[in-house]
Amino acid sequence: MLTAARLGAAALSAALLTGAAAAPALADSPAPTAGSPTAAAVPEGLYGKSDPTYDGVWRQSLALTALAAAKVTPADSAVGWLTGQQCEDGGWPSYRAAGAACDAKTEDSNATAVAIQALVALGGHQDAVDKGVQWLKANQNADGSWAYNPGSPGDANSTGLAVNALFAAKTDPAGVAKAGKNAFDGLALYQLGCAAAPEQRGAFGYQPAPDGALAPNGLATAQASLAAAGGHLPVATTVRADAAPKALNCPAGSATTAVSHADSAEAVGAYLTTQLGTGDNHLTLTLPGAAPTPDYTGTAWAALGLIQSGHPQQATGAVDWLAKEGATWTKGGTDAAATASLLLVDQAAQRDTAALTGQLTALGPAPKATTTAATTTAAEEEGKSSDGFGQYWLIIVGLAIGIGGGLLLSLQRKRGAKL
Incomplete structure (x- = not known):
């Protein structure tokens, strides 16, 4: 089982609860122990100083996406490292040591999806983006979903990320299908509908239990919400609804009906709004045998999903909480993935991003250029x-x-x- 090194199955809670293999989470992996034979050296051009084995492509993609949105032109070595990780078939692994051959079994949908979004944000890498999209299409499951590694059952997190990447690449997820099931059908497999208890409706489960039952999972719900709302990284929407998200409408006889794509974003937005409202403006991670802890990653994705769906006012409390707890989550600005994620949230919420931009920039090679937009919000611009x-x-x-x-x-x- 992988550590909490990257998102996906750092739906660690979901993985443990369902017995599924865990995929990585949105955070740098632990720093390598001196002399450890498994600790990979940090390559030149990579953001962050921790062992990149499980999250190298993940954190690099988040960092480059956030910096591109901040109008920072990254060093060629930073972009070259990410493009150099792509395999000939178009997929990305979590990390590939310099000179190592590609292994199709180690390529994963999470790394591929965020790499596509980063290269779209940077611009000028259409060939690599097209190859990445083709890899996603080739490795879609017959039910429309995506697994962390090809050939495995799908999950909500990986499917959500794949849909994000398709949106970023201007590819309609409704047209990406296998065996008659498109990407939206795949995402709907994991959303709880009218058959669930009223307080669970709109949530996403990570994967079904062996008996087919779905249980709400905070991280899966938060991450899938951005895809349900039609968004991708970086979130830069100007849509704003006056009302709160609408809870799922369940008339008589609708208990067996899957949540439609048209209703998905509002339904998950209503669920997240309730969870944040009762959870002191953040989501909580609960693992078997461990005390509940704040879910920084889930809270960040919840805020992004709400903002994308046109409900920034419902995200305000979460954005404020993340700002207050940011130093803890980012380990004082030294965790590249967490710092980039926090910067992406503040950009979406149109907050002051100067300090976070500076912190993230300092975690990698010196940028080629920085404009004044890196220190101002869109509204200020x-x-x-x-x-x-x-x-x-x-x-x-x-x-x-x-x-x-x-x-x-x-x-x-x-x-x-x-x-």
Whole structure:
């Protein structure tokens, strides 16, 4: 079982509860022990200093996505490391040591999905993006879902990430199908509908239990919510709904009906809003035999999903909580994946991102260029644009007045001379 090194099956709770193999989580893996034969050296160009074995592509992709959204042009070595990890068939593994051959069994949908989103955000890598999308299409399950590793049963987290990548690459998930089941059908497999208890409706389970039953899982729900809302990284939506998300409507006879794609985002948004409201503005991770702990990753994805679906007001408490607890989650700004994730949340919420941008930039090679947009929000940029226009207008008006005044003065002088 992998450590909490990357998202996906760092739905660790879900993996343990269902008995499924765990995929990685959204956080740097533990720092390698000195002299450990399994600890991989940190390559040049990679963000973060911890062992990249389980999360190298994951954290690099998040970092590059967040920095691209902050208008930071990363070093060639940082981008080259990510593109160099792609295999000939288009997929990415979690990490591949320099010179190591690709192994199809180690390629995973999570790494591939976030790498696609990073390269789309950076721009200029269409061939690599196209090959990555083809890999996703080739490794889709017959039920429309995606597994962490090809050939395994699908899960909500991996399916959600694949849908995010398709949206980023401008590929309609409704048109990506196997055996008549498209990507939205695959995502719907994991969402609890009208057959569930009212307080569970709209949630996502990680995977069904052996008897087919689904249990709500915080991280699976939060991560799938961004896909349900039609979004991808980085989240940059201007849609805003006045009302809270609508809970799933369950008229008589609808208990056996799957949640439709049209209702999915609102249903999961309503569930997450309730969970955040009763959970002190954050989700909680509960593992068998362990005390409940705050789920930073789940809370971040919940905020992103709510903002994408047009409900930023319902995400405000979670964004504030993450800001307050950010130093703990990011280990003082040294955890590249957590720092990038927190920056992505603040960008989506249009908060001040200067400090986080600086922290993330310091965790990798020196960037090629940084613009002032890296330290301002989108709203501030819009204000600057308006201010700039106003300043130019005043200059134009002032010149017109000056020219007109000069002409008038000249005419008066001429008249005086004639008199």
